[in-house]
Amino acid sequence: MAQRGARTPSYWYDGGPVPVSARLLAPLYGAVVALRRSLYRRGWLRRTQVPVPVIVVGNVTAGGTGKTPLTIALVNRLRDAGWKPGVASRGYGRDDAATARWVTPELAPELGGDEPLLIAHKAGVPVRVDRDRVAAARALLEAGCDVVVCDDGLQHYRLARDIEIEVVDAQRRYGNGRLLPAGPLREPVARAQECDFRVVNLGQGSDQAPSAPQSGFGEWPMRLRIDGAQPLKGGRERPLQAFAGQRVHAVAGIAHPQRFFEMLRARGIGVVPHAFADHHRYQASDLSFGSELPLLMTEKDAVKCHAFATSWHYSVPLQAELPAAFWIALLDRLEKLGRN
Structure with a gap:
């Protein structure tokens, strides 16, 4: 998996050891939070x-x-x-x-x-x-x-x-x-x-x-729920089923990119994952992976990529x-x- 930019510290969620510096700073952060809450409460x-x-x-x-x-x-x-x-x-x-x-x-x-x-x-x-x-x-x-x-x-x-x-x-x-x-x-x-x-x-x-x-x-x-893929260059939405059994590049610059990749894999799509930092600012070079496989990305990423999108770049609409x-x-x- 390609990973670029700052990532969430792994020890937040994987049970790994917390660095001493982080353990020392947490009580200070907590004191500031508690003080601020108290000031509003009073x-x-x-x-x-x-x-x-x-x-x-x-x-x-x-x-x-x-x-x-x-x-x-x-x-x-x-x-x-x-x-x-x-x-x-x-x-x-x-x-x-x-x-x-x-x-x-x-x-x-x-x-x-x-x-x-x-x-x-x-x-x-x-x-x-x-x-x-x-x-x-x-x-x-x-x-x-x-x-x-x-x-x-x-x-x-x-x-x-x-x-x-x-x-x-x-x-x-x-x-x-x-x-x-x-x-x-x-x-x-x-x-x-x-x-x-x-x-x-x-x-x-x-x-x-x-x-x-x-x-x-x-x-x-x-x-x-995800059901389709919308071409960034415009045109009719394609059902995700059309990508089943194929390899695609999957791009996610969100806080938990693995979730997006897992959603695509659940549809039978062969995912080549590319994780970026949350709120990453894309350039055309970021999406150059050496092959012209279809590229599926989250809607949050897509709004930043329209200017240099190609005919094989798709946004995957999501509904809660x-x-x-x-x-x-x-x-x-x-x-x-x-x-x-």
């Missing part, structure tokens, strides 16, 4: 409420757990229910991060960030990137939105929220249970118990069930599926908050 740092419901989709671990697919599914479901949602995001890794901007499908990915751009492509709702999520929420309100969905931002306490949805990876869960940098935790696991919903990302076609709820905390399974009872519970909670 009211010494103020939360700002906006006059529409705010839903935060986030996690207590560093890296991806499936927040963006869930955010897209959530926005689409809200719109179907008659709401006018908008998405607020920091736009991690974008240029000129101090500048707030609207993200449209035409915006350059280096200006909007790959995940906000993907949401703009797939959801077709207002998307605002801003380091200040309070300002982003207010901009969405002025644009006519009556509910704000934050893609990430569970730890951005200044923006008051009405519903928190934690997303956790079913395979990796909370890793070794240590705080950064000794482990993957941004906050202690106990913080997750404060969220209104916990969504467990089972991946594609998994029969695995979420682990037993802790202290009565319910868990909702989310499965990710959750139980009907989850949507009923969430929409019921939202309706009780009331519309603006």
